[in-house]
Amino acid sequence: MKRNRTDYVAYIFFALLAATALELLINVAPFIVLVGSAAMIYYGLKRMSKQKGKVLFYGGLVIFILTLLSSFFFLLMVFGALFYMLYLFWEKASKPTKMEIAINEQASNDNREAFVKNTFLGDQQLNHEGFRSDDINIHTGIGTTEIHFENTVLPKGDTIVIIRGFIGSTKLYVPYDAGVSVEHACLFGQTDLFGNHKIGFNQNVKVVNDSYQDAPRRLRIYTSIVAGDIEVMYR
Template sequence: MQTQNNRYIGLAIIVIGVIILINSLQIHAFVSRFLLPVIFVAIGLHFYRHHHRLLAGILFGLAIILFFKINIFGLIVAGLFIYFGYNMLKKEDPDDEYQNGNEKTFHTHQSVGNVKKSFIGEVHYTHARFDLEDLTIQQGIGDVKIDLTKAIIKDGETVIIVNGWVGDIDIYVPYDLNVSVDASVSFGDLKVLGQSEGGVNRNISIRTAQYEESSKKVKLILSLFIGDIDVRYL
């Protein structure tokens, strides 16, 4: 995990370094604003076709930054202010928590149960048996992998929500588990229990035949900006 984190941080540093280098060289405006973005998009499409979604997303981002002449440092500072301000607004008042008892609540309909957040890195539930509970994963850059064949599933409906920017989502489902899947991606491919979609703004909604009457079932709500979503039987 630490190696993966270092990899993503290293990629982010390289991106910032490339932007600084281009600005420092004072390249002709036509080259920096039009020619380089076209080159980055072409290279990004190559990586995208070969399933290197992370590298493709970084190159597309570079092209957008150069074409629109975005101030990357201002963007980073603005993002930090928005992030910390959002977290402050989201914190519960102690009195409200006391009134709600010991149950922790979340004030957005997009989150359920435990919430796991990661800006850069990977989230894996694949190495050992684990108790499956309602879970929300909010991922910036990186992959999410959940192996439900290793999960101890409680009675009733368990809801898993995964929201990501750039990366892949892989969910492995046992054949005897009833699931409902709502998967969407802005740029990428979807493979959900035998159904496939690819391209821009794709969505697949599917549920197993016995889902409603099943005593144990899992609802998956998955969304990505750039990347692939793969839900398969294992």
């Protein structure tokens, strides 16, 4: 049977845990201190209602942790776990979140509902039908987000899209035949709105394409992020 990455990480973790236990058993003094501090924690918990119990519990806890930190293999296990979590975080953040917006043009005014999509990390593909498009709210977290409108048959009138993010890159693909207005705000980052480039701090940018005023179907996009890049392009 083929092993996945999680299996190997678990094997390494338990090997380091066993090495830590062996190291503490071989070195008698740290082992005795661990047993003594564990006893202090136990009796402290039994008497937490009294001042003496609190002193025993917290004192034993500090001694227990400091004794574990004196073990080379325990430190290796802790730093390895932190490194692995950071790697998983980076891996998730580097993958784009993909959203494909599909709007049902036949949705009635009575079926107006607020469409809110929240993503923080990871890959997602969104197909959304049956809602009026003037209440699209998308909240992104950290990483790269791709939002696709190019396959959408927009209803007549204005389609309002509000996108809020934290840190990362946002790419929006819009259809050629739509009038598009983009208003973007960020503390720091780079913008590329239909080829109009800008980079700097505290940006507030508005771009309207040539066909916006006369287009029967229009996208009004409002974006705000703390730090990152935004790119709006035709597809």
